[in-house]
Amino acid sequence: MSKNNILSGKFSVAPMMDWTDRHCRAFHRTLSRQALLYTEMVTSKAVIHGDRERLLGYSDVEHPVALQLGGSEPDELAQCAKIAEDWGYDEVNLNCGCPSDRVQSGSFGACLMREPQLVADCMQAMIEATSLPATVKCRIGVDDQEPRDSLFALVEACEKAGVTSFAVHARKAWLKGLSPKENRDVPPLDYDLVYELKRARPHLTIAINGGIGTLEEAQAHLKHVDGVMLGRAAYHEPALLGQVDRLFFGAEADVAPFEALEAYRPYMAGQLAIGVPLSHMTRHMLGIMHGLPGARAFRRIMTVESIVPGAGLEVLDRAILAVREALAAVDARREAYEFKDAG
Template identity: 55%
Template sequence: MSKISSPTDAARLSIAPMMDWTDRHCRVFHRLMSRRALLYTEMVTAPAIIHGDRHRLLDYDAAEHPLALQLGGSDPAELEVATRIAADWGYDEINLNVGCPSDRVQSGCFGAVLMKTPGLVAECVARMIEASPVEVTVKCRIGVDDQVPEDVLPAFLETMRAAGVRRIAVHARKAWLQGLSPRENRDIPPLDYPLVHRMKQDFPGLHLSINGGIASFDAVRGHLQVMDGVMVGRAAYHQPWDILGGADRLWGDTPPFGSPEQVAQAMRPYIAAHLAGGGRLHQITRHMLGLFHGMPGARGWKRTLSEGASRGGIGVYDTALRQVTQLAA
């Protein structure tokens, strides 16, 4: 087995932070398929860490490394305190969200709306860097609303570089904070991959990852001809084997498993332990519905888990897996 990647090395392929999706069970599942890719938590707000249940918000399985914590916030002092608290949990990276367009994020004056105040973002990350024993990174958009990305993005990257940030993931879409829902903001604003590619040429000293609409492993390889890293979101969630099954080859390694059936079998002890501790099957298997995407038996696997996991146990999981293995035999 290869040694665990450093965060910068691992960022060659990362799985985007996604609210309600990339929880600890999802990350354990993804880690089974790739020892090398960089995983992210869901966004956690700085006030929640300061005032909330820190163990619930920050605990994770050691097997998830390399793992980054994504923070949300716009108050430099709060972000500094949250970063100091999170340092005790041993994350490999702390990331600041400057890309989420949700209404809740806007009302808190953080996420994508921060593209309008790069000076404030610079103050935030400078305080975070001072407080963090690990690298502080940023995830951003190419602009918001009526901003001109060709002007805004280079200026934003320069401001981040001056503040001490060395690694940035860029979602290659604008965010329209008024008039589009968060879901629409993931699809409707046009992608501008060429602009992000030019940023790598213009900022060779920054480690830049590209994000947004990347839906296949071939597309990942294509972007890596230009970029330092690729961040994949929904495709990795809905078609995890397609993105992660062969991912470790990007580092010259042999993937841990040769088939999604092997991954499903490897998840079984983790699921059984979760159930024995009082957890519910659905809490894990909801992240696994797309494991057999496009393969014989995929419909039966998904249907069995969708209909039975909310009230069933390991027997439901075994039944779902037989939907696939019997057809593969």
Template identity: 60%
Template sequence: MTLTPAIPPLQLRLSVAPMMDWTDSHCRVFHRLLAPHARLYTEMVHANAVIHGDRPRLLAMDPIEHPVALQLGGSEPELLAQAAKIGAEWGFDEVNLNCGCPSDRVQAGRFGACLMREPRLVADSVAAMVESCDVPVTVKCRLGVDDDHDWDHFLSFIDTVADAGCRMFVIHARNAWLKGLSPKENREVPPLRYDWAYQLKRERPQLQIVVNGGIASQAEATAHLEHTDGAMLGRAAYHDPYLLHQLDVAWFGGEVRSRAELLRSMRPYIEDQLARGVYLKHITRHLLGLFAGERGGRAFRQVLSEGAHKPGADWSLIEQALALTESFAAEQAGAA
């Protein structure tokens, strides 16, 4: 057995989950500016697409994103090995196998969460990927599928895959229900059981365990560090991205920067992308939650949502949105 390289422990403490239609390269650049120490993940890309598709589009990555992992979907060891090799050659710092996505399309392709029913196939896939590339090969999975709530069955899955060379598992700490729930409902309805991730780390301390699912605050994320190697944020990182900055400063040090300052640091990237022909709306859709919960946050979203799709929209629109939030802040300070 070839053992995949270990990931430096500090790089595991804070990460952002792979999220379809969300964590593209523009999103990851934004998250990197907010959280210099976070580990970032691509959207899931099927192995076939990596091998035969438009790689410059599918594997787009800015150098600022590192460390960044490529998440693959698939269930054929040879294809996954080929795709992992390509991902490593394109500069990704990790290749992660999706064993947690519950969508109908994914099930029809025999990958994602339904792979938890085929631990031997996952192990064969991981072993092939480990042999094909020199970056860490990891797995993101659920606790089980449908009504399977058997701890020994879950542990057997982990052990089988670990024996194939995998050292790091991201545990989305709930089951995947493959019948009767949409992917969105699968992120909300099945109950969270973080204690399984904690127990896994206790019983298999040699493995690197990151917990994912429903983490929505700094206090919640910090509590997970007492039991696992890291916390992976999903929807909270997208809908309230400033939380990433708060966690990064709290866990790694540095100065707390204002939302406006952080966003303005993105101006060179945005203007470079506009010069390359990228439309502003493709970037600003990831920025809408920056002022979540703040006075002026709704106005900020409204300006960007209504203006970014218009021809010629540029950085000045973002300054217009920021000016509104700053006027609200000044008004609030004056009232105090």
């Protein structure tokens, strides 16, 4: 396998600012052992000059895990790629898709769709600096660009620099007129263009991202591309991830929500012991019981009680008990109806 291939190929959880922090990733890993996980985007200047333990620290349970970088200076990004390798990351990825005001003022993120040769220079510098896979996450274009022209130009330039793996968010980014939140929903999706890219360059690894809400949709995309990257759906309904290893990687069984929470307990206990507030972890778990009786009570207990100073694993125990009691009540009603019908 080329050093520039996405490690887990078929399925990954998208990098999401303020969401995919180390606690989120450790939780997601209890649900899938195979999915590739990404950090939030970290700027190259922050990596070089900031608190690396706070910005780059992670738990060994998170592997395979990729560091996503934001920047546009080849020398800085090369330095960051080497730092990522030194810290034990499994992949380093350049963000060419974030549309926030922050990246616009810094001339990186989605702005880089306008400068394919600069992206290629950045990627070449990163590839030469590290043995890690160096990959690109991009949009299909920005503002008034013709999507096919902009996407293909970026990929062609980066391929010449040695990049073989791309994750493509199948929407344009509108840097003028839309907020970052609107940029996740308003620009229309163009999955067919990403499929066309794969057909035109079958030797490249192409993963698709954007608007994918179910694992059934993800499986359908794999008829056309190499990988699927889920974002908000995986975050808001993390139980989906419990099916990933079976559906995409041949595992024998799913990971149930209760099983995942039990597996997460040692991590939570360790973090609590070093002073991490419970709420820093529970905020990523609120959707794990989605669709089950007692899910609302679970969310309420986890939201309200986890912010109390000194809150510990007893909050998780109460939230789980609320779901188990709701499930037991449903079973009791079902048995009563069956008994009545039998009579």
